[in-house]
Each structure stands twice: as structure tokens, then as C-alpha cells.
Amino acid sequence: MKHKILLLTVVFFAFAKALSPQLHAQDYFTGKYAPFDSAIPSPAEFLGYDIGEQHTRHDQIVAYLQELAEVSNQATIAQYGKSHESRKLVMLTISTAENLANLPAIKKQHLAFVDTKQNVTNYNEVPVFIQLGYNVHGNEPSSSEAALLTAYTLVASQHPDIVNYRKNSVIFLDPTINPDGRDRHTQWANSYKGSPLVSDNIDAEHTEMWPRGRTNHYWFDLNRDWLLAINPESRGKLDWYHDWYPNVVTDFHEMGTNSTHFFEPMLPIGSKDPIMPKENYEELNNLFAPYFSSALDEIGSFYFTKEAFDGTYPGYGSSYPDLQGALALLFEQASSRGHLQDTDFGTISFPFTIRNQFTSGMATVKAAVENKARLREYQQEFFKSAFKKAKTDQAAAYEFGDPYDANRTKAFIDKLLKHRIKLYDKGDGRYVVPINQAQKRMVQSFFETYSTYRDSVYYDASAWSVGNFYNMRYKGLNSTPSLGKEITTTDNLVRVAPLTKTSYAYLIDYDDYNAPALLNHLQKEGLVLATAFKPFTANTTSGKRDFNYGTLMLPVSRQDETEDEVYDILAAAQQKYQVPIYAANTGFSIKGIDLGSRNFQKIDAPKALMVIGNGTSSYEAGEVWHLLDTRVHMPITKVMMSNFNRVDLNKYNTLVMVSGNYNAISDRQQNNLKAWIAQGNTLITSGTASSWAIKSKIATGKLTKDKKEDSTKTEERKPYVNKGPNRGKERLGGAIFQVDLDLTHPLAFGYRYNTLPVYKNNNVWLQPSNSEYNTVAQYTDTPHIDGFISDKNLNDFMKKSASLIVSPQGRGRVVLFADNPNFRGSWYGTNKLFLNAIFFGSLIN
Incomplete structure (x- = not known):
């Protein structure tokens, strides 16, 4: 007991030290690096308050870095992008004045180690490139405050160690990767800050309102977006990254208030045969770890390693650089979530959290400089090793292409190019990606799939074969074929034939990914369209054409607009969306339904509402909002759960409910919702919202149940320490599966293949519909494509379940997705299922 009290006292003292007012000042953080150039203002001098006294807005952060670049010849600043809300994304470059003046030449020397055609060996003669990245999660704010202190120290300190760091490194400091989320949290924390400070956990300062500041404008987690590159923040950063290829990259985060501080090594990688070199996660992590432990020991901070987090998913800031020959480093700091908060070991203050982040960042610079030769040699070997055939390679090259959907193929190619993957056009609608290239490991991440794993519990996704995200038809080749022309840009990749004017009808190819956006555009222009419930073959002004289920038909004579106005609207829309449109001068089809058939049904314009909060x-x-905003350009009304009882549902014909807990919706509101659906409207649910709809009897249907077990059976005794891993493996963290799709169903209009990859990251299991016509997508008998799933989940649940069903209610319907068709803005392959529910929901009877 005595030792326990002593330990608690030590930990409490470490937290409480930060509360002393005089220690809030500069020396608490940077005292060991004195003296400083007095001509360069400290953050406190520039901002007018001590770091940690309040949360610093992003514009103030940028302004301070601009000041450093202006008053010192040892720093420059450049903008590499903008956030969704137009906040600047900037990079402060720090080194000696001489290095900065010669940076183009130093960069050329640095990139020679990345170029596999060169064989330079001057590892110790070129400054090491270090990229310090902060605040990817907006409500983990201590790191951006630490960035200010780090920038000041590296620019202004005259300490011999710092002088040495500047001489032997080029440091790129990105102060705020997610400025939109940061400012959302900054406003909250500063608005609710008390005087005196309130440490009570339940105080408003420590309990942000939904959606909180973690995410960006569209509520995306940018720390999952390095691979997927959906958001401008990530796309700008990737362009910068592939221009510089730093040797070391940091990724600063916060975690639960009762934690301490984490640095790498992480948990072992969950993949059975990681594509990341063993030298990275064994040698280099262990090379750097003593620097972090020593620095944190010096200031009395507690920490842990190895027992949490993992770098299996390649889309983190702490894993993507590992696949580019760098050493990526994760730091997690216990959060004060405000300025002062209670913990099990006393109080934790904002300045204390900032100091730990600052200390780890400075230790990173020290370790990188002292090991720069090893880091350079490792990066050089990393890229050269990409050309060495490995036993674990699944193919020599990959061939892909979808002849029915040029815009989805273009989007996939854009993603390949964003990661500097080389690909080639075979000239027949197919493209080839050879494995034998510098970005081999990214090629593997895009195409390879796995069924066996070393571990069964993952911090995040266990599957990320991006080709499946796009429902891209691809196959591995045993040898590399003749490559053809290299594709270096997506400009002019999609070229549709110019539109021919007709006075009869236009037929729009609904197979194209952009077709729903085109449909929305035309409806907003006041045009009336119908969709085909059966395929047909028709003569067009471009010749004979086969048309699929879902083909859009625009009858010219039935519009309020003139023939010329219709043509002008369509021609402009086609130019914008690049969707094939054909002119027909007759309604008589060569085969299948004619254009006047009752199997063409008018499409009502959607008026959509989504419950949030x-x-x-x-x-x-956020994924729904982003899809409709940025790709369909269709507005959706977002209503807070607390205001749902005030909504006049009769203003809308479509309601979206994503995963969540809807227990706040009263019985009376549920009855109103049922009545609204029965009037002919559409409710679309996904994930746990589908479970809620069934349990609340808003939708008919059942959830797949576990096999009943004998209640008298005694479970086998197991060690308590294994409880977490054993139960964790039954949580489906994220994997890819195959469903069988009913191509004749309106929800599947625009699809050509009856097998479709879907992403599942929940334990929602829907039984197939009792109606033989309402199971739209059912998991196949052998559904696994990629990622970890337990035998129990696979055999007892998935193989008996459906991914997408429709529940009729009066004249309306509930469309129930077991899975998330819009996951991380990247599932181009299943987006159309969701969009069809919006545009064609009213046509399901």
C-alpha cells in the first residue's frame, strides 16, 4: 500500500507541476534550449498570452509562423493547400540560412536516394529531411500548441544542440493538418473556459457538442484519409509528400484523460506477411524509442509502448510514410480536453499535455539528426527493394477496367496517380499496373487481398484493397504484358461523343457513375425523365445501342421547355458530367421495350432529409453529406435529433438515418414516421439504424440470431487476461465481402455484374426478406474477399444474412442497408445503391 501511495503521489506531482502559474511561462517548455535570439518573438510575445493559457486559433498559428519566416532567415513558409472551409494549409521549413538558400540543390541530393536508377552513398553528407505533423484530429489540440513552441525553438534557439539540428536537417513543420476541426474545438474550449478553471469532467468545457472537433468540415477522420485521398487536406498533403519524401514523419494525437503518453513501438502488425520491411517496425522504432524514453524520464512524465495501436492500415499519418521509405512515428498524449481536468491521479492541465508533445517532437529531431545516415540508407534500400521479386507477391501485374463506366474508372485512376503509381493504357479500355515499380507496396495495397492474419483484433480496418472500393474488375497477371502508353493524368481520359439534337427523345446511359448527378442536374433545370425497368436495344443517331436497366429517357415533346432549350440544357450537362447521351428519332426499339412502354416510369425529384446530432x-x-454535396450537387436538409419532433415530414419524400442510437425518438414520433412512410415515402437506413428500424417495428424484417445454446452448458475456463482479445475478434472492425445483387431491382439499376464487393464494419445482420422480391443484395456462399472475420461471424451470421433489403410499408418503403454504402467517401462501387434509394425509392412498389 505504501508503494501504491508513493506511485500515485509521483504521478499526481507530475500532473500538478503544470498548474503552477510561473511554470506556464516560456521556461516550463523551452528553458533547456536557452539562449534565444531576442529579435525573434516567442509565441507568448506574439499572441499576448502564454502557451497553454487558452487554445490558439488556426489563423493565429499561421500568422505566428509567417512572422518567424519574416524575421528570420532560418525559416520559410509555403501554402500547400486549403481546407474545405478555405483555411490555409501551410508548411514552415526550418534549417540554416545557408541550407535554405541552397535547398533546391539539397533537395536534388535528397531525392537521389529515392531514385532507384542512382546509387549514391553519401548518406551522412546530406541534411536529413524531417516532417513534423500536428493536429490531424481537431479536438486533440495540444500538438498544435507544441508546434508553435517547436517552431520557435528550432528557429530562435542559440543552444549548440539546436544549432547542430539546423545544420544537419531540413525540418518541415505542418502545424495543423485539420484546421476546420481544430477551430471548431478551439471555439468550444475557449467559450466554456472558466476563471478560475473548472476541472470537473462533466463541465461543458470538457464535453463537446456533436459532431465535435475531431473531424473536418464533412466530418471525415483525416487520419484515415492518407490512402483514400478524398479530402483537399489529404490531397494537398500527398502532393507535398511526393515532392519531398521526408525521412521521418511524426503524427501527434491525444487519447483518454486517464492515460499517460504513448510512443512507438506499437502492437505488432496484424498482417501475416507485412509489406512493410521488418527493419522499419523492428530496428528503426527501437532505435528511436530510447530517445523518447530518456526525454520523458527527464521531465518526470510517464508513458507506455507496445501494448496499443497498430500500423496495419496504410492510411494513417503514422503508417502511410512507412510505405514511402520513411519512419513514421505515432505519439498519443492523455488529453485535458479543455484547460484543466480531473483524472484518477489528480488533475491534468493543458500546459502539461503540450510539454509532453513538445518534448517528444524535439526528441524526434535529435534522434533523426544523430541517425541520419541510417535513415537515408534505409530509404534508399526501401525503394530499390521494390524491384526485387518476393515470394509473397500475388501477381506480376494487375489489369483492370470497366467498359461500362468510364467515370468510375477515371476516379480509380486518379487515386492511383495520386500515390505516384505507374500505370499504362492498353488501348482497349483496359489498363495495366506492373508490380515492378518504385511504388510496389502501394500497388499491393490497392490490389492484393488476404484471408489469413497473424492477429484477430485491429485498431481499425483489416482490409483496404482499393480496387474493391471502386467495384473495379481487375485480375492479377503471372507476367507483365506489353505495357502500352503510360497514363500520367486523367485530363481528357473520358471523352463522350458530342450530343446530337433530336425532337423525339434522349437516352442517357445510367451505367456511368456520374449519371445520378446528371439526373439531379436535369431535374433542377425542370426537365422530366423516366427510367427503364427493362433493357432494350434502340436505333440512335449514333447507331444501334444496347441499353441497361435504369437507362434514363427524356421525352422532348413532354417538356415545358422548347426543343432548343432542352438541347442546350442537356449539352451543358453532358459537358459538365461527361455521361454518354444518345439521341433517338423513333420510339420503336429493335429489341425489348419501346420508349412509350409502361416499363418506363417517371422519376420524382427527391426532397431529402437526414437526422444528425x-x-x-x-x-x-458526413459521408452522405459529402457524397451529395461534392459529387451529386444535391442539397440535403440536416436536422438535429433534438429538433426531429418539430419537422414537418410532409415537406420531404426521403429520410436518411445513418448508424446511431435513435432511442430519443418517442413512440409518438415513431408512429408519425410510420404514417409518413405508408403515404408513399422512403426511409433509408444503414447499419445500426437498420437494427433500430426493425426493433422499433418501423420496418418489417428480422435480425439474424445466434444459434441457441444450452443454458446449462458450462463454458470452458479461460485466463482473464485474454478476455479483451477473445471478445474483440468478434467485433467486425472492417473487411470486404461479396454479395449477389438482383440486377433487375431499381436499387441495382446501373450495375452490370451480379457480384459486388461491400464493406462491413459492424455486427448488424439482416435476415433475407420474407418476400422473394425484396432481398436486393445477399452475401454469397463464399463471401470473403479481404480482411479478418471470425469463423463465428462468417458461418453463424454472414452466410445466413442479407446486405440490402426493402421493407414495404403501405404505399412506401424502408430501404435497409446492413452495411455502409458510402464508407469514408471511397466506396464508389456501392454509392449508386444508396443514390438509387434516393432517386428511385418511390418507384419500388
Whole structure:
């Protein structure tokens, strides 16, 4: 007991030290690096308050870095992008004045180690490139405050160690990767800050309102976006990254208030045969770890390693650089979530959290400089090793292409190019990606799939074969074929034939990914369209054409607009969306339905509403909002759960409910919702919202149940320490599966293949519909494509379940997705299922 009290006292003292007012000042953080150039203002001098006294807005952060670049010849600043809300994304470059003046030449020397055609060996003669990245999660704010202190120290300190760091490194400091989320949290924390400070955990300062500041404008987690590159923040950063290829990259985060501080090594990688070199996660991590432990020991901070987090998913800031020959480093700091908060070991203050982040960042610079030769040699070997055939390679090259959907193929190619993957056009609608290239490991991440794993519990996704995200038809080749022309840009990759004017009808190819956006555009222009419930072959002004289920038909004579106005609207829309449109001068088809058939049904324009707020998944809601905003250009009304009882549902014909807890919706509101659906409207649910709809009897249907077990059976005794891993493996963290799709169903219009990859990261299991016509997508008998799933989940649940069903209610319907068709803004392959529910929901009877 005596030792326990002593330990608690030590930990409390470490936290409480930060509370002393005089220690809030500069010396608490940077005292060991004195003296400083007095001509260069400290953050406190520039901002007018001590770091940690309040949260610093992003514009103030940028302004301070601009000041450093202006008053010192040892720093420059450049903008590499903008956030969704137009906040600047900047990079401060720090080195000696001489190095900065010669940076183009130094960069050329640095990139020679990345170029596999060169064989330079002057590892110790070129400054090491270090990229310090902060605040990818907006409500993990201590790191951006630490960035200010780090920038000041590296620019202004005259300490011999810092002088040495500047001489032997080029440091790129990105102060705020997610400025939109940061400012959302900054406003909250500063608005609710008390005087005196309130440490009570339940105080408003420590309990942000939904959606909280973690995510960006569209509520995306940018720390999952390095691979997927959906958001401008990530796309700008990737362009910068592949221009510089730093040797070391940091990724600063915060975690639960009762934690301490984490640095790498992480948990072992969950993949059975990691594509990341063993030297990275064994040698280099262990090379750097003593620097972090020594620095944190010096200031009395507690920490842990190895027992949490993993770098299996390649889309983190702490894993993507590992696949580019760098050493990526994760830091997690216990959060004060405000300025002062209670913990099990006393109080934790904002300045204390900032100091730990600052200390780890400075230790990173020290370790990188002292090991720069090893880091350079490792990066050089990393890229050269990409050309060495490995036993674990699944193919020599990959061939892909979808002849029916040029815009989805273009989007996939854009993603390949964003990661500097080389690909070639075979000239027949097919493209080839050879494995034998510098970005081999990214090629593997895009195409390879796995069924066996070393571990069964993952911090995040266990599957990320991006080709499946796009429902891209691809195959591995045993040898590399003749490559053809290299594709270096997506400009002019999609070229549709110019539109021919007709006075009869236009037929629009609904197979194209952009077709729903085109449909929305035309409806906003006041045009009336119908969709084909059966395929047909028709003569067009471009010749004979086969048309699929879902083909859009625009009858010219039935529009309020003139023939010329219709043509002008269509021609402009085609130019914008690059969707094939054909002119027909007759309604008589060569085969199948004629254009006047009752199997063409008019499409009502959607008026959509989505429930958001406490209890709902901000990730999924943001994915819906982002899809409709940025790709379909269709507005959706977002209503807070707390205001749902005030909504006049009769103003809308479509309601979206993403995963969440909807227990706040009263019985009376549920009855109103049922009545609204029965009037002919559409409710679309995903994930746990589908479970809720069934349990609340808003939708008919059942959830797949576990096999009943004998209640008298005694479970086998197991060690308590294994409880977490054993139960964790039954949580489906994220994997890819195959469903069988009913191509004749309106929800599947625009699809050509009856097998479709879907992403599942929940344990929602829907039984197939009792109606033989309402199971739209059912998991196949052998559904696994990529990622970890337990035998129990696979055999007892998935193989008995459906991914997408429709529940009729009166004249309306509930469309129930077991999975998330819009996951992380990247599932181009299943987006159309969701969009069809919006545009064609009213046509399902």
C-alpha cells in the first residue's frame, strides 16, 4: 500500500507541476534550449498570452509562423493547400540560412536516394529531411500548441544542440493538418473556459457538442484519409509528400484523460506477411524509442509502448510514410480536453499535455539528426527493394477496367496517380499496373487481398484493397504484358461523343457513375425523365445501342421547355458530367421495350432529409453529406435529433438515418414516421439504424440470431487476461465481402455484374426478406474477399444474412442497408445503391 501511495503521489506531482502559474511561462517548455535570439518573438510575445493559457486559433498559428519566416532567415513558409472551409494549409521549413538558400540543390541530393536508377552513398553528407505533423484530429489540440513552441525553438534557439539540428536537417513543420476541426474545438474550449478553471469532467468545457472537433468540415477522420485521398487536406498533403519524401514523419494525437503518453513501438502488425520491411517496425522504432524514453524520464512524465495501436492500415499519418521509405512515428498524449481536468491521479492541465508533445517532437529531431545516415540508407534500400521479386507477391501485374463506366474508372485512376503509381493504357479500355515499380507496396495495397492474419483484433480496418472500393474488375497477371502508353493524368481520359439534337427523345446511359448527378442536374433545370425497368436495344443517331436497366429517357415533346432549350440544357450537362447521351428519332426499339412502354416510369425529384446530432454517427452522416454535396450537387436538409419532433415530414419524400442510437425518438414520433412512410415515402437506413428500424417495428424484417445454446452448458475456463482479445475478434472492425445483387431491382439499376464487393464494419445482420422480391443484395456462399472475420461471424451470421433489403410499408418503403454504402467517401462501387434509394425509392412498389 505504501508503494501504491508513493506511485500515485509521483504521478499526481507530475500532473500538478503544470498548474503552477510561473511554470506556464516560456521556461516550463523551452528553458533547456536557452539562449534565444531576442529579435525573434516567442509565441507568448506574439499572441499576448502564454502557451497553454487558452487554445490558439488556426489563423493565429499561421500568422505566428509567417512572422518567424519574416524575421528570420532560418525559416520559410509555403501554402500547400486549403481546407474545405478555405483555411490555409501551410508548411514552415526550418534549417540554416545557408541550407535554405541552397535547398533546391539539397533537395536534388535528397531525392537521389529515392531514385532507384542512382546509387549514391553519401548518406551522412546530406541534411536529413524531417516532417513534423500536428493536429490531424481537431479536438486533440495540444500538438498544435507544441508546434508553435517547436517552431520557435528550432528557429530562435542559440543552444549548440539546436544549432547542430539546423545544420544537419531540413525540418518541415505542418502545424495543423485539420484546421476546420481544430477551430471548431478551439471555439468550444475557449467559450466554456472558466476563471478560475473548472476541472470537473462533466463541465461543458470538457464535453463537446456533436459532431465535435475531431473531424473536418464533412466530418471525415483525416487520419484515415492518407490512402483514400478524398479530402483537399489529404490531397494537398500527398502532393507535398511526393515532392519531398521526408525521412521521418511524426503524427501527434491525444487519447483518454486517464492515460499517460504513448510512443512507438506499437502492437505488432496484424498482417501475416507485412509489406512493410521488418527493419522499419523492428530496428528503426527501437532505435528511436530510447530517445523518447530518456526525454520523458527527464521531465518526470510517464508513458507506455507496445501494448496499443497498430500500423496495419496504410492510411494513417503514422503508417502511410512507412510505405514511402520513411519512419513514421505515432505519439498519443492523455488529453485535458479543455484547460484543466480531473483524472484518477489528480488533475491534468493543458500546459502539461503540450510539454509532453513538445518534448517528444524535439526528441524526434535529435534522434533523426544523430541517425541520419541510417535513415537515408534505409530509404534508399526501401525503394530499390521494390524491384526485387518476393515470394509473397500475388501477381506480376494487375489489369483492370470497366467498359461500362468510364467515370468510375477515371476516379480509380486518379487515386492511383495520386500515390505516384505507374500505370499504362492498353488501348482497349483496359489498363495495366506492373508490380515492378518504385511504388510496389502501394500497388499491393490497392490490389492484393488476404484471408489469413497473424492477429484477430485491429485498431481499425483489416482490409483496404482499393480496387474493391471502386467495384473495379481487375485480375492479377503471372507476367507483365506489353505495357502500352503510360497514363500520367486523367485530363481528357473520358471523352463522350458530342450530343446530337433530336425532337423525339434522349437516352442517357445510367451505367456511368456520374449519371445520378446528371439526373439531379436535369431535374433542377425542370426537365422530366423516366427510367427503364427493362433493357432494350434502340436505333440512335449514333447507331444501334444496347441499353441497361435504369437507362434514363427524356421525352422532348413532354417538356415545358422548347426543343432548343432542352438541347442546350442537356449539352451543358453532358459537358459538365461527361455521361454518354444518345439521341433517338423513333420510339420503336429493335429489341425489348419501346420508349412509350409502361416499363418506363417517371422519376420524382427527391426532397431529402437526414437526422444528425447526438446519438448518430457523425462519420456516416458526413459521408452522405459529402457524397451529395461534392459529387451529386444535391442539397440535403440536416436536422438535429433534438429538433426531429418539430419537422414537418410532409415537406420531404426521403429520410436518411445513418448508424446511431435513435432511442430519443418517442413512440409518438415513431408512429408519425410510420404514417409518413405508408403515404408513399422512403426511409433509408444503414447499419445500426437498420437494427433500430426493425426493433422499433418501423420496418418489417428480422435480425439474424445466434444459434441457441444450452443454458446449462458450462463454458470452458479461460485466463482473464485474454478476455479483451477473445471478445474483440468478434467485433467486425472492417473487411470486404461479396454479395449477389438482383440486377433487375431499381436499387441495382446501373450495375452490370451480379457480384459486388461491400464493406462491413459492424455486427448488424439482416435476415433475407420474407418476400422473394425484396432481398436486393445477399452475401454469397463464399463471401470473403479481404480482411479478418471470425469463423463465428462468417458461418453463424454472414452466410445466413442479407446486405440490402426493402421493407414495404403501405404505399412506401424502408430501404435497409446492413452495411455502409458510402464508407469514408471511397466506396464508389456501392454509392449508386444508396443514390438509387434516393432517386428511385418511390418507384419500388
